[in-house]
Amino acid sequence: MEMNFNQHISGQFNADLEAIRNHMMGMGGLVERQVANAIEAICSGDTRVADDVIRREDEVDKMEVTIDHECTQILVRRQPAASDLRMVLAVSRVVRDLERIGDEASKIAIHTLEVADNSSNQLCQQAMRYMGAEVVKMISGALDAFARHDVDGAIDVVRNDKLVDQQYASALRELITYMMEDPRSIGQAINILWILRAIERIGDHARNISEQVIYLVKGTDVRHSSLTEIEEQAHKE
Amino acid sequence: MSIIENHKTNGAAFCENPKLKARNVGVFYGEKQAIFDVSLDIGANEVIALIGPSGCGKSTFLRCLNRMNDTIDICHVSGEILLDGENIYDTKVDVVPLRARVGMVFQKPNPFPKSIYDNIAYGPRIHGLAHSRVDLDEIVEKSLQRAGLWNEVKDRLHSPGTGLSGGQQQRLCIARTIAVDPEVILMDEPCSALDPIATAKIEELIDELRENYTIAIVTHSMQQAARVSQRTAYFHLGQLIEVNPTDQVFTTPEHTLTEAYITGRFG
Numbered sequence: 001m002e003m004n005f006n007q008h009i010s011g012q013f014n015a016d017l018e019a020i021r022n023h024m025m026g027m028g029g030l031v032e033r034q035v036a037n038a039i040e041a042i043c044s045g046d047t048r049v050a051d052d053v054i055r056r057e058d059e060v061d062k063m064e065v066t067i068d069h070e071c072t073q074i075l076v077r078r079q080p081a082a083s084d085l086r087m088v089l090a091v092s093r094v095v096r097d098l099e100r101i102g103d104e105a106s107k108i109a110i111h112t113l114e115v116a117d118n119s120s121n122q123l124c125q126q127a128m129r130y131m132g133a134e135v136v137k138m139i140s141g142a143l144d145a146f147a148r149h150d151v152d153g154a155i156d157v158v159r160n161d162k163l164v165d166q167q168y169a170s171a172l173r174e175l176i177t178y179m180m181e182d183p184r185s186i187g188q189a190i191n192i193l194w195i196l197r198a199i200e201r202i203g204d205h206a207r208n209i210s211e212q213v214i215y216l217v218k219g220t221d222v223r224h225s226s227l228t229e230i231e232e233q234a235h236k237e
Numbered sequence: 238m239s240i241i242e243n244h245k246t247n248g249a250a251f252c253e254n255p256k257l258k259a260r261n262v263g264v265f266y267g268e269k270q271a272i273f274d275v276s277l278d279i280g281a282n283e284v285i286a287l288i289g290p291s292g293c294g295k296s297t298f299l300r301c302l303n304r305m306n307d308t309i310d311i312c313h314v315s316g317e318i319l320l321d322g323e324n325i326y327d328t329k330v331d332v333v334p335l336r337a338r339v340g341m342v343f344q345k346p347n348p349f350p351k352s353i354y355d356n357i358a359y360g361p362r363i364h365g366l367a368h369s370r371v372d373l374d375e376i377v378e379k380s381l382q383r384a385g386l387w388n389e390v391k392d393r394l395h396s397p398g399t400g401l402s403g404g405q406q407q408r409l410c411i412a413r414t415i416a417v418d419p420e421v422i423l424m425d426e427p428c429s430a431l432d433p434i435a436t437a438k439i440e441e442l443i444d445e446l447r448e449n450y451t452i453a454i455v456t457h458s459m460q461q462a463a464r465v466s467q468r469t470a471y472f473h474l475g476q477l478i479e480v481n482p483t484d485q486v487f488t489t490p491e492h493t494l495t496e497a498y499i500t501g502r503f504g
């Protein structure tokens with residue numbers, strides 16, 4: 001008797017699982033672009049790009065609802081177990097984080113429009129660029145790790161999140177210095193603060209996504225665990 | 238696929254407070270071996286589910302636990318099965334009281350062609366558990382109560398058991414098993430002939446019975462195993478592949494064969 005454990009007896013079940021994964025990846029791609037564009041908008045002061053990000057948020061929201069519905073359908077119809085169950089749960093959690101990332105991207109775009117007047121000499125330009133590029137990489141890294149069932153790739157993302165948190169803290173210190181030196185900068189500084197905060201939150205969501213990779217592959221729930229704990233769980237046989 | 242050489246069961250086959258212990262059990266039908274070196278504890282007051290593809294030996298193994306296999310001439314059992322530490326295959330053991338202590342409920346409800354009352358009273362009578370008619374009435378009522386059937390049949394105790402619906406008949410059989418005050422109840426696909434509502438009632442009942450009995454249930458429904466049991470044992474071609482807490486088996490099984498079976502990659 002020849003057996004192929006990669007395939008279900010039910011071909012439709014295979015197709016359904018394949019579909020939620022692909023749709024999640026598609027949503028991830030869109031969200032990643034939204035973040036990249038929002039960062040581009042704030043750094044260049046290009047309000048057209050910001051407008052576009054705000055307009056497309058709706059698409060992200062719709063994708064979340066659609067994929068979540070597809071996950072529900074699989075739960076109801078197939079009562080998945082083991083790795084299939086973990087796939088469905090992980091996709092449904094990842095999709096929620098992607099939607100939140102979409103929200104943060106559109107917040108950045110909104111603040112971009114507010115600071116657009118004095119965009120030429122923006123505060124914390126470098127930190128925003130750097131952190132922005134980092135979180136975009138984290139999103140794609142987390143999704144790649146998901147697609148490849150790559151636990152080490154997921155851990156890299158968690159590690160980068162710590163880096164982003166550190167950059168966020170030091171950018172805040174920089175902002176405070178500006179505000180103390182020149183109280184007229186406070187209005188703009190607060191907008192920048194919101195933007196930095198949004199970028200930092202995107203990093204947290206990317207981290208959540210990679211935690212789902214570990215759940216998917218290893219079956220352990222590492223949410224709210226430290227990096228060391230996650231590494232331990234991930235390398236346990 | 239064939240038997241796994243030198244296989245050791247994955248997970249936790251043994252438990253703290255075992256009611257039944259199977260050790261190195263092998264079962265043969267004539268020359269053909271159906272169970273290979275199975276060691277497993279069944280804990281007091283637990284429900285353990287035995288799952289696996291059709292023909293993997295679930296029923297064969299279950300029937301070892303109260304020597305029901307003795308009724309099959311060509312069947313031969315090796316290894317040990319200990320009930321409260323005593324080997325039930327010891328030559329001193331009388332199977333009649335053994336099968337009262339370890340009762341069995343079958344796939345198809347099989348009430349005797351007698352009244353509801355007599356179906357329940359039959360066991361207590363032959364085991365001499367009732368000393369008077371009043372005793373017997375009490376046992377019948379209590380057993381039907383426990384099986385969740387009393388309210389439905391109390392007004393027609395003397396009509397035939399075969400006149401009940403399928404689900405009621407199965408609860409009657411459970412009541413009949415309970416009537417002789419067993420310690421362990423074995424169930425072989427007890428719901429496979431029942432509709433979803435009757436199934437839900439039996440599952441509810443299993444959960445209540447756990448308080449007083451130890452239960453081993455063979456089921457081909459993975460959802461049923463997930464709903465009713467605390468531990469799940471996965472059999473494959475006569476070998477015990479994995480035993481683990483049920484929630485673990487259904488979220489993160491240890492063995493790839495368990496995974497493949499419960500996710501519907503073969504069966």
Ligand SMILES: Nc1ncnc2c1ncn2[C@@H]1O[C@H](COP(=O)(O)OP(=O)(O)O)[C@@H](O)[C@H]1O
Pocket residue numbers: 266271289290291292293294295296297298309
């Ligand atoms: N009475 C019997 N005589 C001979 N072989 C049997 C008998 N009962 C079961 N078997 C064989 O033993 C194996 C296990 O069967 P069984 O215990 O009924 O499996 P399951 O309950 O998991 O479907 C099968 O190969 C089956 O053909």
Ligand SMILES: [Mg+2]
Pocket residue numbers: 295296297425455
């Ligand atoms: Mg069977």
